[in-house]
Amino acid sequence: MPIIHMTIPPLPHYIIGGYTLAPAGRKHPSRRNIEVFDLLVVTRGCLYIGEEEQHYEVSGGHALILRPDAYHYATRACQEQTSYYWIHFQTTGQWGMSEEAIAEERIVGTNELIEKAKERMLSSSFYTTQTFTKQLPQFTKLLQPSKMESLLNQLVQLNMNDHIPSVKWKQQLAFQEVIEHLSASMETQGPTPSALCAEQAASYLREHYRDNITAQELGESINFHPVYIARCMQKEFGCAPFDYLMRFRIERAKLLLLQTDLAVARIGEEVGFNHAAYFASCFAKYEGISPRKYRQRFSHG
Numbered sequence: 001m002p003i004i005h006m007t008i009p010p011l012p013h014y015i016i017g018g019y020t021l022a023p024a025g026r027k028h029p030s031r032r033n034i035e036v037f038d039l040l041v042v043t044r045g046c047l048y049i050g051e052e053e054q055h056y057e058v059s060g061g062h063a064l065i066l067r068p069d070a071y072h073y074a075t076r077a078c079q080e081q082t083s084y085y086w087i088h089f090q091t092t093g094q095w096g097m098s099e100e101a102i103a104e105e106r107i108v109g110t111n112e113l114i115e116k117a118k119e120r121m122l123s124s125s126f127y128t129t130q131t132f133t134k135q136l137p138q139f140t141k142l143l144q145p146s147k148m149e150s151l152l153n154q155l156v157q158l159n160m161n162d163h164i165p166s167v168k169w170k171q172q173l174a175f176q177e178v179i180e181h182l183s184a185s186m187e188t189q190g191p192t193p194s195a196l197c198a199e200q201a202a203s204y205l206r207e208h209y210r211d212n213i214t215a216q217e218l219g220e221s222i223n224f225h226p227v228y229i230a231r232c233m234q235k236e237f238g239c240a241p242f243d244y245l246m247r248f249r250i251e252r253a254k255l256l257l258l259q260t261d262l263a264v265a266r267i268g269e270e271v272g273f274n275h276a277a278y279f280a281s282c283f284a285k286y287e288g289i290s291p292r293k294y295r296q297r298f299s300h301g
Helices: 110-121 145-161 165-187 193-207 215-222 226-237 241-259 264-270 276-287 291-297
Strands: 003-008 013-022 037-044 046-051 054-059 062-066 071-074 082-090 095-098 132-137 139-141
Touching: 013 145, 013 165, 037 046, 037 054, 037 145, 046 062, 046 082, 054 062, 062 165, 082 145, 082 165, 132 165, 139 165, 145 165, 193 215, 193 226, 193 241, 215 226, 215 241, 226 241, 241 264, 241 276, 241 291, 264 276, 264 291, 276 291
Parallel strands: none
Antiparallel strands: 003 095, 003 132, 013 082, 037 062, 037 082, 046 054, 046 071, 062 139
16 A cells, blocks of 8 residues: 655645536546645545556545646546545655555664754754654545545635635644544554564663663563564664664653753663763764763753
8 A cells, every 4th residue: 555654844734625526427637747745535426546557446435645746647437426525735845655654753874863963063952843754545445534524625615715814724724634534544454563563662672771671682572583673673663673772762861961960971871871981972973972062062051
């Protein structure tokens, strides 16, 4: 099942939408590279649509998202009167496609982390925006078709007064609910075995990050072989278990450095490091700066 991955923030934003009642014999228009996403939600009948090499039959209670960079065309005319909502939306953030769902949290590589740390050093504020991935099924059976129809009808009705800023805001809020309903329809299909293993391992590492965890202990705790765990975490999170644990420890250390007056060595112990020098070395590797200098950068003195 094709999945659309969007980096958030920024939030995907509603542009315009409408309701169409297509008689039997009408075809959906063919278009190429329209530069916006086109969400189609059929309430009755069926739309027969192709995107590049893939063909879809979008019947009542189903939704399809057409990509902004692809060729869309009708594979056949409607066989009966067909009613559907259409929504054009876009995101100014990054987006991509995959054939299956992936873990929403991803730990980036060491080099990328160092580069991000250098960028943060140029900023005057610690409170930088944290992004995450929102996943949407390109084609899905809706979990609550009636609820989706109500939201889409609300969006269309608001079009009458969308010249008013407060109305535009209401449209964006309603559209975010539409996005959430699309996402929820995918979640009901359940995670893959690989995702389940990776999520269990990540949960264990987060819960026991202060402990000296070995690969064998991790495997025994969730009943998976360490090699399989490593393969699953690499696939779902983009890193090995030890790297995931290290990143989490460093993030915890950063909070303690800013929110407490604990000595640097003590903070290292609090987040699972037995030796202060090793803590300082790991912190500098991931953040590009020593723990002490990191704290001094945000101090008032």
